[in-house]
Amino acid sequence: xxxRITTTVTxxxxxxxxxxxxxxxxxVCPTLNVSSQGExxxxxxxxxxxxxxxxxxxxxxxxxPVPLTIEDVRPExxxxxxx
Numbered sequence: 001x002x003x004r005i006t007t008t009v010t011x012x013x014x015x016x017x018x019x020x021x022x023x024x025x026x027x028v029c030p031t032l033n034v035s036s037q038g039e040x041x042x043x044x045x046x047x048x049x050x051x052x053x054x055x056x057x058x059x060x061x062x063x064x065p066v067p068l069t070i071e072d073v074r075p076e077x078x079x080x081x082x083x
Contacts, residue, residue, distance in 0.1 A: 013029050013031040014029070014030065014031065015027055015028065015048050016030065024037055024044075025037060025038055025039075025040070025041055025043075026044070027044040027045070027047065028048075029048055032055055034048070034052055034055045036048045036050070
């Protein structure tokens, strides 16, 4: 008989929200290298939350570990962005 154990883990990753000159906000989670955007700060927060959830869901379906902190990010995963 197989048993399946389900657990919920809550992790918080830092995000950076930037006001865009043409309007709206861009948002990035540098730990996961995930980004999104929104017309308002709240919309940007909601968008990055959804993007992170989709990213983590995809990673959990693969064999790649989910980075827990910025120290877990490999150098090849880091990319420069213009401020």
